[in-house]
Amino acid sequence: MQSRRKFIAQSALAAGALLTSNSLFAEMQKDKALKKLTILHTNDVHSRLEPFPMDGSRNQGLGGVAARAALINTIRAEQEQVLLLDAGDIFQGTPFFNLYKGEPEIKAMAAMGYDAATMGNHDFDAGLENFATQLKHASFPILMCNYDFTNTPMELKYQPYKIFRKGKLKIGITAVGIEMTGLVPDSLFGNTQYLDPIQKANETAAQLKKEEACDMVICLSHLGYKYSGNKVSDIVLAKETENIDLIIGGHTHTFMDAPEMYTNKTGSDVLVNQVGWAGIQMGRLDFDFAGFQPKKLSKSHTVIVGEKTNE
Numbered sequence: 001m002q003s004r005r006k007f008i009a010q011s012a013l014a015a016g017a018l019l020t021s022n023s024l025f026a027e028m029q030k031d032k033a034l035k036k037l038t039i040l041h042t043n044d045v046h047s048r049l050e051p052f053p054m055d056g057s058r059n060q061g062l063g064g065v066a067a068r069a070a071l072i073n074t075i076r077a078e079q080e081q082v083l084l085l086d087a088g089d090i091f092q093g094t095p096f097f098n099l100y101k102g103e104p105e106i107k108a109m110a111a112m113g114y115d116a117a118t119m120g121n122h123d124f125d126a127g128l129e130n131f132a133t134q135l136k137h138a139s140f141p142i143l144m145c146n147y148d149f150t151n152t153p154m155e156l157k158y159q160p161y162k163i164f165r166k167g168k169l170k171i172g173i174t175a176v177g178i179e180m181t182g183l184v185p186d187s188l189f190g191n192t193q194y195l196d197p198i199q200k201a202n203e204t205a206a207q208l209k210k211e212e213a214c215d216m217v218i219c220l221s222h223l224g225y226k227y228s229g230n231k232v233s234d235i236v237l238a239k240e241t242e243n244i245d246l247i248i249g250g251h252t253h254t255f256m257d258a259p260e261m262y263t264n265k266t267g268s269d270v271l272v273n274q275v276g277w278a279g280i281q282m283g284r285l286d287f288d289f290a291g292f293q294p295k296k297l298s299k300s301h302t303v304i305v306g307e308k309t310n311e
Contacts (some may be wrong), residue, residue: 040083042283043087043089043222043250047093062280083173092125117140118142119147126188127190202240224251226252247271259300
């Protein structure tokens with residue numbers, strides 16, 4: 001009888017171990033399964049809510065929030081995990097801003113479901129208090145890690161980074177802005193303190209990658225793509241970083257057909273992309289994540305926005 005009980009107990013333990021093993025194997029296989037992420041991005045839209053007029057100019061019929069919203073909705077219907085981001089200079093450039101000081105721009109971005117944005121130098125054009133006031137219309141965070149907004153109207157209205165959960169993916173996003181002295185009147189940025197963008201981006205990215213275990217770290221940048229002198233740019237930032245995977249840029253209105261790849265301080269790849277200005281184009285980057293393998297850019301394309309829209 002004792003042997004029979006022992007046999008049953010051992011059989012039960014073996015069955016349990018087998019079930020646990022199968023369960024762990026199933027979980028491991030699930031982790032290895034291909035995960036996809038689509039990143040859509042804009043920069044330097046400059047209050048261009050309507051398309052360019054049909055006046056025979058090079059950009060006629062291009063841009064406008066209605067066409068952009070339609071594109072975004074189509075892509076979201078096709079792809080399960082989508083992030084929509086903006087790299088600054090939301091304001092300034094059309095009578096909409098002169099009349100309404102940014103309210104319709106922020107409302108339009110909220111209606112399109114932007115996930116996050118950063119500030120550009122022209123977002124200070126009606127003063128920091130105005131920008132902070134317009135954020136009551138936003139449903140998305142303003143990210144910035146190298147501006148210290150202590151004792152300004154923006155003090156409680158921005159974040160140095162945000163982590164987004166997209167399915168099983170954990171995506172960390174931070175942002176850096178350009179030095180304002182000589183570019184923005186002192187009276188418009190007030191007590192805002194500019195901090196070294198490379199140092200702050202590296203500190204924040206290390207936290208996101210190492211402490212928060214993000215699968216990908218993105219930096220929204222309004223530094224500008226490149227310069228002839230020693231001025232810090234997206235290219236300089238890419239080469240001096242350690243944990244950033246993708247830089248989505250602005251400021252220099254650079255039209256890029258595809259992202260450029262640079263090598264960072266640890267020998268890893270960093271992608272840099274920017275899509276011009278005025279909402280004429282929207283960037284689309286499709287990434288694949290499979291288990292412990294490095295993420296892979298499976299497809300990148302610049303989507304023309306407006307009456308000539310095509311992919």
